[in-house]
Amino acid sequence: MPELIHYDVRDRVAVLTIDNPPVNAMGPGVLEGIEENIARANGDADVDAIVLIGAGTTFIAGADIKIFGTLKTREQSLARSEATHARLKRIEDSSKPLIAAIHGNALGGGLEVAMACHYRIIAPDARVGQPEVMLGIIPGAGGTQRLPRLCGAELAIEMCTGGKPVSARKAADAGIVDNVAGPDLLHDAVAFATAMAMSGEVRKTRDLSNKIADRDAGVAACTAARASLAKTARGVKAPFKAVDAIEGAFTLDFEQGSARERELFADCVTAHESRALVHMFFADREAAKVPDVPRDTPVTKIERAAVIGAGTMGGGIAMAYANAGIPVLLKDVDGAAVARGIATIRKNYESTVAKGKMTREAMDKTMALITPTTTYDGFDQVDIVVEAAFEDMNLKKEIFADLGRLTKVSCILASNTSTLDIDEFAKASGRPGQVIGHHFFSPANVMKLLEIVRGRDTSKEAIATSLALAKRLGKVGVVVGNCFAFVANRMLAYYMREALLLLEEGATVPQIDKAMTDFGMPVGPFGMQDIAGIDVGWRIRQFLKSIGKTRAEGPQSEVPDRLYEMGRYGQKTGAGWYKYEQGSRERIHDPLVDEIAAKEAARRGIQRRAIKDDEIIARIMTALANEGARILEEGYATRASDIDAVYCYGFGYPRHVGGPMFYADSVGLPTVLEHVQQYRAQFGDYWKPAPLLEQLANEGKTFNP
Ligand code: T1G
Secondary structure (H helix, E strand, O other): OOOOEEEEEEOOEEEEEEOOOOOOOEOOOHHHHHHHHHHHHHOOOOOOEEEEEEOOOOOOOOEOHHHHHHOOOHHHHHHHHHHHHHHHHHHHOOOOOEEEEEOOEEEOHHHHHHHHOOEEEEOOOOEEEOHHHHHOOOOOOOHHHHHHHHHOHHHHHHHHHHOOOEEHHHHHHHOOOOEEOOOOHHHHHHHHHHHHHHHOOOOOHHHOOHHHOOHHHHHHHHHHHHHHHHHHOOOOOHHHHHHHHHHHHHHOOHHHHHHHHHHHHHHHHOOHHHHHHHHHHHHHHHOOOEOOEOOOOOOOOOOOEEEEOOOHHHHHHHHHHHHOOOOEEEEOOOHHHHHHHHHHHHHHHHHHHHOOOOOHHHHHHHHOOEEEEOOOOOHHHOOEEEEOOOOOHHHHHHHHHHHHHHOOOOOEEEEOOOOOOHHHHHHHHOOHHHEEEEEEOOOOOOOOEEEEEEOOOOOHHHHHHHHHHHHHOOOEEEEEEOOOOOOHHHHHHHHHHHHHHHHHHOOOHHHHHHHHHHHOOOOOHHHHHHHHOHHHHHHHHHHHHHOOOOOOOOOOOOHHHHHHHOOOOEHHHOEOOOEOOOOOOOOEOOHHHHHHHHHHHHHOOOOOOOOOHHHHHHHHHHHHHHHHHHHHHOOOEOOHHHHHHHHHHHHOOOOOOOOHHHHHHHHOHHHHHHHHHHHHHHHOHHHOOOHHHHHHHHOOOOOOO
């Protein structure tokens, strides 16, 4: 067992260094080691004070998240947090001043350990936070009791319900930390500890009371927090539990408040919400690991970029690059097209400034990074080109042939195509190793997913460069294979197939959309199409028909074609699946659409019936899981959690449900298989179960190991 805590004495100060790479998570032995070494320092005659500091890049990044999966019952959770609470109290009872020296991050249990120390000193660029709600839990090591004692109700609530870390400066101003250090944190921490030893003062956070003295104000802040969460939480429960626990800091004494925290923590850690969010935490990180692309694969440093096509997607992609500080050329066929693109970009930034989320100065600085052009001048200087032109194979082949001639050999040639075969235009470029799919999701400057499509000849360097770039653009990069419509749109087709068939069978547009938003989707399938444009879907269907393809196996509803023929393209024409008042985006049910669906059903001999919301969820989720299984067995996705990441970051699938594959695991694959077989009998062979689903269900296994 490597030594997790190093003990050194410097100028009569014991320096305890936590050494559990990569992020000093509180795995087995860490907290125990801290307590043992504090006891040692208290017994050490050569020591007057103690400093706790992290080795490597950070202080403690929290409890070891891998442990949560082992807490199967409330009892197990309660026993574990009782032991942790008791251990932190013993640490807090150190007779010699105990100073936490924070660099990098002090998150979750890391901040809780720091708050159990008597004083905290922080590096200027460090952050502290209680991100537990991002994992579907609440602070479980006394954070909901000690944090309000240091910074009061409002900030404690903000930190514990939002999960975002705060800066060193903000933490100091709020009283969470006592001092912001200079460039040498350890030096300043030892000096601070020596001063505290001189004063002989130990200050136990649990005994502080002035920030929690005003009980009514504390309770009022919690009530207000619940009200605002009711509008924003969209089905997640942990933030409400965090407020309940913090309220205990104002209405109960420390022991009772801590006991309440333990109870609420146990509620959360054993719930599906937390299992799903922990799954997604690791899914985000696993996605960056591609089995045949070693971590030390060389990556191209992206210092300049170019985007071809200044339409909705091209403009959003250029913004994503500029937001990351990368200068980008934005090219389109003529001045008018580029000017339209730049005008849309400016409008988007203006609305961000208007919402106070960006300063005008920052907007001007960012927009200055985007250079409009109608020529290939300067393309020989860029490190990556993202082609976001019209979805037409011949046009793309032409562009990639130009790029192959005009850009430097190390330049990555990426395409934002959502459907077309990467290998075809890779050949046209003459440099297939550099060609790769970078499929962004609309709005490209907002949606977190970057679907990275590897072609037959795409080099490992191009893949590694794309993954590193995704992180730099603030995206989750997921590498998928070059099958038709890749992973995201291939699965979306099955999602839409079932939504449209359910409509023909008797459900209504608002009913289906509500079932999906109640499930946690940000918008239902029909609301989403009205935003994206029914005409866009129609054009893709025409293109697919021209190459003899359909998006999904099985019957294709023609209701969207009927709407297209009526000029109902969605929000942009004031009517689509819904109708819209002039200038409003409020969706209004239009019975005319039900009539069209009924006519189409009659034409296809479908008997209409009343459909329950459960069936809507089951049909759609089962179709996703079955197609996801096919994608896995065909090798177009490395692991099931990649598919979950694609769906959560590409289509806003609720992270607290865990993605379609994790959801299927939670339903139970035998049940999912049963549904597929039932639907096959009811609707037809297009519901053939994926062999992988059958195999895993029969072996009692899951998609996600
Ligand atoms: N536990 C286990 N592994 C962790 C971990 C953790 N807390 N944090 C990171 N890792 C792994 C991660 O999986 C990856 O592994 C490697 O470290 C590098 O991480 C009691 C109960 C600290 C900001 O929620 O936010 O405390 O993929 O790629 O981008 O109340 O990691 O290399 O094999 O993310 O530099 C609360 C979670 C826990 C913080 C660094 N803490 N971590 O970001 O590196 S709950 C958190 C992060 C808790 C208490 C409760 C980030 C980071 P691998 P990385 P990074």
